[in-house]
Amino acid sequence: MATGLFSGSSAKKRLVDATIEDQISEIRDEIASLAKLLSQRGTEASKSVRTRAAEASSDVRARAHDARDSAEAGLQDLLENGEALFAELRSRYAVTEKQVRHTVREHPVATLGAAAALGLLVAALIRR
Numbered sequence: 168m169a170t171g172l173f174s175g176s177s178a179k180k181r182l183v184d185a186t187i188e189d190q191i192s193e194i195r196d197e198i199a200s201l202a203k204l205l206s207q208r209g210t211e212a213s214k215s216v217r218t219r220a221a222e223a224s225s226d227v228r229a230r231a232h233d234a235r236d237s238a239e240a241g242l243q244d245l246l247e248n249g250e251a252l253f254a255e256l257r258s259r260y261a262v263t264e265k266q267v268r269h270t271v272r273e274h275p276v277a278t279l280g281a282a283a284a285l286g287l288l289v290a291a292l293i294r295r
Contacts, residue, residue: 271278
């Protein structure tokens with residue numbers, strides 16, 4: 168009977184060891200499938216991040232291109248306005264020059280008097 172007791176307990180122990188080994192094997196399989204799933208998710212996330220980064224880069228490039236186009240258009244407008252203003256100033260200067268020459272020819276004495284008065288005024292201001 169003693170022999171039967173020991174042999175029965177070692178059979179139970181083998182059965183328990185077998186179930187533990189089976190459970191460990193199942194856990195290993197589950198861990199492997201979990202690792203595979205995490206790897207797939209990581210790859211998908213990496214692709215998603217790369218896609219979003221590419222979209223953001225494309226968006227930034229488009230905005231930079233639009234800003235450059237806008238700046239070029241603004242610069243062109245500024246140049247055109249500057250040229251128009253310069254032409255207008257040149258025209259006004261020419262008209263004013265003609266008026267001054269005409270006035271000097273018509274009133275030479277008054278022009279000399281005004282020039283002398285202006286000279287005295289400038290000299291008085293410089294002395295101070």
